[in-house]
Amino acid sequence: MKRTLSVLVLIIVAAFAAQAQITFNVNDLINLKRVGDPQVSPDGKWVAYSIGVVDKAANKTVTQIYMMAIDGSNQKQITNGTSSSSSPRWSPDGKWLAFTTGGQIWTMKPDGSDRKQVTKLSSGGGQPVWSPDGKWIAFSSDVYPECKDDACNEAEDEKTEKSKVQAHVTERLLFKHWVEWRDRKRTHVFVVSSGGGTARDVTPAILILRRTEPQQALITLFRLTDRTLFICVILTRSRQHLPTATSTYNL
Numbered sequence: 001m002k003r004t005l006s007v008l009v010l011i012i013v014a015a016f017a018a019q020a021q022i023t024f025n026v027n028d029l030i031n032l033k034r035v036g037d038p039q040v041s042p043d044g045k046w047v048a049y050s051i052g053v054v055d056k057a058a059n060k061t062v063t064q065i066y067m068m069a070i071d072g073s074n075q076k077q078i079t080n081g082t083s084s085s086s087s088p089r090w091s092p093d094g095k096w097l098a099f100t101t102g103g104q105i106w107t108m109k110p111d112g113s114d115r116k117q118v119t120k121l122s123s124g125g126g127q128p129v130w131s132p133d134g135k136w137i138a139f140s141s142d143v144y145p146e147c148k149d150d151a152c153n154e155a156e157d158e159k160t161e162k163s164k165v166q167a168h169v170t171e172r173l174l175f176k177h178w179v180e181w182r183d184r185k186r187t188h189v190f191v192v193s194s195g196g197g198t199a200r201d202v203t204p205a206i207l208i209l210r211r212t213e214p215q216q217a218l219i220t221l222f223r224l225t226d227r228t229l230f231i232c233v234i235l236t237r238s239r240q241h242l243p244t245a246t247s248t249y250n251l
Contacts, residue, residue, distance in 0.1 A: 030054045034061065037087065041094045045070055046110065048088035048097055051077075065099060067110060078112030087127055091134045091194070098128040098137055098194070105139050107194065118196045122154035125190065125199070137194050138202075142185040148204065156184075 034052035041047070047070055052063040063084040068075040079085035085101040096107050103124035108115040118137060119125045125139040147153045168181055175182050192199040 030056060034063070039088050039090055040070070041090050041110070042092060043094055048078075048090065048110070050086050050088065052084075065097075065112075067112075076111075078108070078110070089128050089130060091130050092132055093134055096134075096194075098130060100126050100128065105137060105192070116196065118194065119190075119192055119199055121150050121190075121199060122157060123150065123185075130194070135194055136191050138189060138191050139199075140187050141190055141199075143188050143201070144184055145186045145188070145204075150199075 031054065034050075036050055036052070038047050038049040046067060048065060048067050050063050050065055052061040054061050061084075062082065063086045064077055065079040065085050065088045066075060066077050079099070079101065083102050085099055087098075087100045089098045090096075091098070091107075095109065097110055098105060098107050098118070100106070103126075104117055104121070105119040105125045105128050106115055106117050119139070121141055123141045123143045125141045127140050129138045130136070131138070143153050144156045147156060168175070168183060170183070188201050188203045190199040190201050
């Protein structure tokens, strides 16, 4: 009997010792999948969301878009590849998803099929927002404020890249975001037909839209109505409110 009790005690102690050795280290943290940006379909039956997986060898996180029923069932990955896909946004009728991949705005059906490229800007685009009638998509893009078309932005990028002078001069804070410099470019809001075509800069003269936060700080704070694009408050890291800008245009 005593021997049995001794064996049981040893087993319990060994179990606790093994449990104590289990730790959560940095590799465990890196290997965690990043789930975010849930978007409920207009009929309330489905959720589109993103999952980011860290590629340690490439030193980057690759994000893909997933779909599942509102109760958590029928989970399915609807984008794939080596490039990230993010920012899924439902069309008002629930038949399409706008999303960002390769630095451009695309659309696809909720099952991931019938993908169509909407924008083809050298400056790229992100954070799409549908108009209530589903005919238009608003998005943000970092451009040179003095440029009036994409050819000008492309030429300025090429000139900067080929310049022998690569020094940066700044007179403000937040001159760099991660590995990207914040020099001359500003974040402007564009509108494009949801079927593709020429994108229109609806904030060409508003230079206050300098990028002081990630794109979400701008794009989530405006709503697109049938005929007026309202850009609300831009919040800086110092928590100061810049003026509210309203741009009106006819579709």
